[in-house]
Amino acid sequence: MNTTPPVDSGADRALTRRALLGGGALLGGTALGGAVVGHAAAAHGVLNPAVGSAVGSAASGANPLSMDLMALHGQSAEPFYGAHQAGILTGQQAHGEFLGINLSPGSPRARVITLMEMLTDDAARLTQGEPTLGALEQFPAGLPSRLTITFGFGPGLFAAIGAPAKCPPMVATFPAFSSDRLLPQWGQTDLLIQLCADDPITLAYAARRIIRDVVPFGTIAWTQRGFVNARGTETDGTTSRNLMGMRDGSANEKDPRQIADVVWSRTAGDKNLSWLDGGSQVVVRRIRMDLTTWDDLETDAKEVAFGRRFADGTPLTGGAERDQIDRAKKDKDGFTIIAPNAHAGLAQPRNAGERMLRRAYNYSDGTTADGRQDEGLIFVAYQSDLATAFVPVQRRLAPVDALNTWTTHVGSAVYAVPPGVQEGSYIGATLLGR
Numbered sequence: 347m348n349t350t351p352p353v354d355s356g357a358d359r360a361l362t363r364r365a366l367l368g369g370g371a372l373l374g375g376t377a378l379g380g381a382v383v384g385h386a387a388a389a390h391g392v393l394n395p396a397v398g399s400a401v402g403s404a405a406s407g408a409n410p411l412s413m414d415l416m417a418l419h420g421q422s423a424e425p426f427y428g429a430h431q432a433g434i435l436t437g438q439q440a441h442g443e444f445l446g447i448n449l450s451p452g453s454p455r456a457r458v459i460t461l462m463e464m465l466t467d468d469a470a471r472l473t474q475g476e477p478t479l480g481a482l483e484q485f486p487a488g489l490p491s492r493l494t495i496t497f498g499f500g501p502g503l504f505a506a507i508g509a510p511a512k513c514p515p516m517v518a519t520f521p522a523f524s525s526d527r528l529l530p531q532w533g534q535t536d537l538l539i540q541l542c543a544d545d546p547i548t549l550a551y552a553a554r555r556i557i558r559d560v561v562p563f564g565t566i567a568w569t570q571r572g573f574v575n576a577r578g579t580e581t582d583g584t585t586s587r588n589l590m591g592m593r594d595g596s597a598n599e600k601d602p603r604q605i606a607d608v609v610w611s612r613t614a615g616d617k618n619l620s621w622l623d624g625g626s627q628v629v630v631r632r633i634r635m636d637l638t639t640w641d642d643l644e645t646d647a648k649e650v651a652f653g654r655r656f657a658d659g660t661p662l663t664g665g666a667e668r669d670q671i672d673r674a675k676k677d678k679d680g681f682t683i684i685a686p687n688a689h690a691g692l693a694q695p696r697n698a699g700e701r702m703l704r705r706a707y708n709y710s711d712g713t714t715a716d717g718r719q720d721e722g723l724i725f726v727a728y729q730s731d732l733a734t735a736f737v738p739v740q741r742r743l744a745p746v747d748a749l750n751t752w753t754t755h756v757g758s759a760v761y762a763v764p765p766g767v768q769e770g771s772y773i774g775a776t777l778l779g780r
């Protein structure tokens with residue numbers, strides 16, 4: 347399942363509006379249009395001043411559809427420094443790459459610090475459209491496309507630095523679930539690096555530079571690549587669809603104060619976990635889908651399985667897409683409208699602690715040995731505590747979820763996600779010190 351961008355980037359909305367304004371002006375006069383577009387690009391964190399004219403010439407084909415061409419976003423950059431890591435509340439980018447990394451055996455704390463200092467520097471540069479230190483070419487990094495690079499620490503990293511007590515309990519002892527069919531190649535690792543961007547070339551380049559710096563310190567156990575709708579397919583902020591065709595992410599919390607409550611760690615002075623204040627916990631599950639029978643299912647049966655409408659994601663109990671479903675509402679015969687095993691009904695939080703922010707990506711990775719498509723969902727959810735959110739919800743889903751007919755959990759990993767960083771420091775400094 348994927349999410350609607352939880353916090354829409356104001357800059358992006360501004361660009362779209364300004365780009366449209368620019369388009370209107372262009373139809374009446376190219377010079378004015380070019381100026382407006384140039385301004386839009388500048389407002390959007392443009393790194394290459396040439397973009398104004400580049401956009402202007404792309405748009406000057408006098409085709410009204412060229413308005414779309416003006417909404418270039420390759421040079422949009424997301425801030426790297428801040429109280430929280432980027433890539434969590436950032437409006438979801440079209441492409442995601444997840445790297446599961448294991449540290450070399452016997453990596454002492456000093457080595458982990460060196461690694462994190464280097465990766466922080468890499469991420470600070472790449473996300474702002476700059477090459478990493480030592481890169482010979484400027485160009486490949488020059489279109490950050492809202493690139494974010496986010497880091498998570500698995501239990502093995504805490505063991506390596508001799509501080510197992512500082513690992514959040516549910517990251518250290520994540521349970522198995524009855525419907526798990528986990529494969530070792532998608533398992534727990536010491537370090538997670540989540541890279542997201544609107545452009546797949548940007549993403550591939552950033553991943554390559556990051557991997558190059560990781561390799562002397564450890565091994566890449568797995569790479570998972572995923573996508574949601576390409577940017578520009580629908581209006582920014584529209585909830586993307588998963589490969590089952592459903593809008594996915596509709597019920598994510600929208601109120602920024604509530605989102606903060608859902609996502610950021612609160613350790614109430616616990617001396618082992620206070621390093622995580624301003625951080626989060628993330629679960630990454632690889633969920634394979636078998637959609638051959640799903641595609642042949644009538645639409646209303648699909649809707650019963652989810653509890654939401656196929657066309658627009660609205661709850662079967664009425665209201666608009668972003669509204670909550672009403673699990674108690676009954677039909678004229680006295681039956682609840684939401685089936686007891688409907689996915690969204692079962693997953694709906696029963697208390698505030700169960701809330702999570704879903705930020706998942708679809709995957710489609712060629713064909714399996716038996717000739718079927720290898721496709722599914724990289725389920726990614728951030729929460730302040732896995733113990734109160736993902737774990738109880740997945741315990742409810744595992745035995746009876748209507749989706750189980752078509753979905754199989756084949757990968758699972760969980761991480762503590764350090765807080766953000768200010769310039770001059772590095773990601774993980776609150777845990778690792780200096």
Ligand code: HEM
Nearest residue numbers: 347592593594595596597633690693694695723739740753
């Ligand atoms: C392939 C597997 C899955 C698919 C295709 C899927 C898809 C969906 C869809 C379409 C919705 C309704 C729209 C929305 O609110 O986003 C939904 C809701 C939800 N799902 Fe999933 N999901 C999957 C797995 C999971 C898992 C493993 C969990 C967590 C254990 C989960 C947690 C939730 C939650 C919390 C909601 C919102 C419920 C509400 O408050 O209405 N999902 N999912």
